[in-house]
């Protein structure tokens with residue numbers, strides 16, 4: 001089987017993108033990065049892609065009056081790269097149902113919380129405000145409802161007494177996200193992970209609950 005084609009959508013600095021590109025270069029993710037697509041021309045991740053020799057494209061959402069028109073243009077740019085797998089990596093636009101349906105079953109997101117806790121924004125602050133003992137990140141399939149698709153795996157770390165929003169965000173990124181996302185994408189690239197009837201299947205087994213890992 002030929003290597004799956006992988007596209008990554010970003011909006012920002014692209015630390016997750018870097019881990020994914022490094023994983024591809026090292027062979028841990030057996031996929032060919034074919035496109036890094038950003039909705040922001042100033043996204044730092046675009047330079048990371050150029051350094052890695054991966055084609056980039058920008059569809060600036062500010063150039064569109066309506067979400068549907070932006071999503072159509074974004075989807076067309078993505079489809080032109082013929083991706084088998086799509087990773088949202090710090091992509092900060094909510095995607096319409098039409099867009100999600102176009103790429104259903106092959107699009108992943110990483111979200112910085114232990115889903116179903118804390119969908120949406122400010123996850124680190126909310127975990128601290130609730131005095132949670134654990135926090136982390138989840139990799140899930142993207143479905144029409146925000147941060148609600150089948151979770152493949154989540155990684156957790158303990159919240160420390162002296163953590164603030166910034167230290168916690170940093171530890172979730174360094175200890176969990178940068179390891180968890182390449183791991184799950186590696187399974188998808190090798191064909192071990194599939195999407196079937198709204199659920200994730202690993203090695204032919206439906207995941208009744210997300211896989212869990214301690215990333216202490």
Ligand code: GRF
Nearest residue numbers: 012013014015016090110112
């Ligand atoms: C990460 O925390 C990711 O989980 C969230 O946005 C952040 C992206 O950071 N959705 P980066 O662009 O990968 O550096």
